[in-house]
Amino acid sequence: MLIWYTIAVLLSLAIFSFLWKDNPLYKFAEHLFVGTMVGYQVVVVFSQIIMRKIVDPISVALDNRQILTLISLVIATLIGLLFLARFSRKVEWVSRYPISITVGFWSGYAIVASFKTNILTQIRGTVVDDLGQPLLNGHLIGDFFKNPSLKTLDLATAGPLLVFGVIVVLVYFFFSVKHDHPMVKFANKPALFYLMIGFGASFGYTFMGRISLFIGRMNFIFNEWWPLLKQTIGG
Amino acid sequence: MKKKVFVLIGCALFFFLPLIFAQESAPAEFFLRDTPNNAGEQVELTFRPLASPEEVPEFLLNITIGEKPVRVRRLVNAGKPVILPLITHQAGVPVKVEVQGVLPDGSLTDLGAVDVVSKGEWLNMNSMKAFILGLLFIGLIIFYVGRAKRGQDLFIRKIPGLEAIDDALGRATEMGRPVFYIPGTSSMADVATLASLNILRPVARQVAKYETPFSVPVKDPIVVSVAQDVVKEAYMAAGRPDLYEDGIAYLASMGQFDYSGAVSGSMVREKPATVFLLGMFYAESLILAETANSVGAIQIAGTDASSQLPFFIAACDYTLIGEELYAASAYMSREPLLLGTLKAQDILKGILLVIFVLAVIFQLLGVDFIMDSFLNPQW
Incomplete structure (x- = not known):
């Protein structure tokens, strides 16, 4: 246990040493990491893809005499094997077929899903909230004037700010309209303002996440490895 | 005399029929149906408890999917209808659900069984609007790529x-x-x-x-x-x-x-x-x-x-x-292909922006027309 923990600590320190400068320790850790991951990926591909998606289903289809399934599996496997044609200069061109099939399939597959999730659902979510109430809600604005407080101000302004932000940012991303077009001119500055506020918030949020990862690593070194080391040495 | 007999029978029916039906009304109603717009990988059980939680605190669902062993699921009576998805993984799988009510003394009462066979549909109508938008987009791309190829700037x-x-x-x-x-x-x-x-x-x-x-x-x-x-x-x-x-x-x-x-x-x-x-x-x-x-x-x-x-x-x-x-x-x-695509993208963005602004205005006026038609997740 102590040996593995110590190796983990030494490798962590070797990676952190990159903050000082590139050095043999970092190089060693980097090469070890890359080598281990490549080896790991080979095993994952073999067990999770070659065995689970090709060999096992083909055996099941053979056992159950499911001819159509068998044919589709064999065809898909053969198409996949065409990738290996890259190793021969003569038949290298053949490897473009599986690439074109992959790209074509994913592009087509993504169209309807993107329209549904990234466009229609997003637009709907910008017009009404989760409870189906409109984001531009006159009642909420009226509530603020009746009972002015931070909470009612937040409720009254959140929706209109979101709606306005979506409109100006969408206009900002029109590429075939000239910069001096009045609509673009009007939207440019507020759009950048919205974008930068959004990115700033996202930066802070993610940065805190990274700090927590660092704390986790330090926690491992000082609260797990160090006590274990003391305990082992001290008997 | 006959008249009196009829009146007596009528009175008796008037008073006792509701009692008979009240006794026979089930503590829950439920039905099983194939989930629409999928390849048959799921069916769903709609369960509506009619008895109060004091009368029937729990229900037991004995679920049989295909040839798998019976799975028992306990459903606490919260007085609200529940839709329970049951995964069949493929079309043509028979699903049977036998329901039992658990009475306050712990005894079980059979409430009946429902069954259905999962079936797949060729078309997912829930994606139809996205499909039409996709077709519109492709049409716009073809139009603008054509214009770019003809040399239009x-x-x-x-x-x-x-x-x-x-x-x-x-x-x-x-x-x-x-x-x-x-x-x-x-x-x-x-x-x-x-x-x-x-x-x-x-x-x-x-x-x-x-x-x-x-x-x-x-x-x-x-x-x-x-x-x-x-x-x-x-x-x-x-x-x-x-x-x-x-x-x-x-x-x-x-x-x-x-x-x-x-x-x-x-x-x-x-x-x-x-x-x-x-x-x-x-x-x-x-x-x-x-x-x-x-x-x-x-x-x-x-x-x-x-x-x-x-x-x-x-x-x-x-x-x-x-x-x-x-x-x-x-x-x-x-390249004309990319230029045309970008132009088509802008046009589609413009159309969606107009729909969005109209939806916001209509919502302000209390009219749900656009939300119910264009922006409804279901077809």
């Missing part, structure tokens, strides 16, 4: 990051240091990767023209194949096939952080003058951008991953934000 506004590409490549050439191009860390399934590979072509052509050392470390094996082809074609188009070698685009590693470790190491050793970070990035974005910054490289970044954009904006010299990445390939290549 389709305007695209300047994108600042792209204006800097030539300077950045020139700088690398003058300094005699390599150019690194990182096409994201995602697969070909990602639109950002496709956009990045489109930008790789003109960049590689320029690099070949200037005879600058070029390196394209990639994380995905399929992207490596495509990147190699793109770079090869670009070198040939620049009239320098002699400079091309397969090692320009190579598989650095397949894991996220080992890839960033390997690329960071290469950057520190080879000290590129220009680094392109274009495509889909995840948590490794800042590691790569910071390392490139530390070796003094000019960085031109772009991604549609909104969570990674802040890091690029903070650490890179130029950043293509979101859709600018898609527009960049059209802007640089001026």
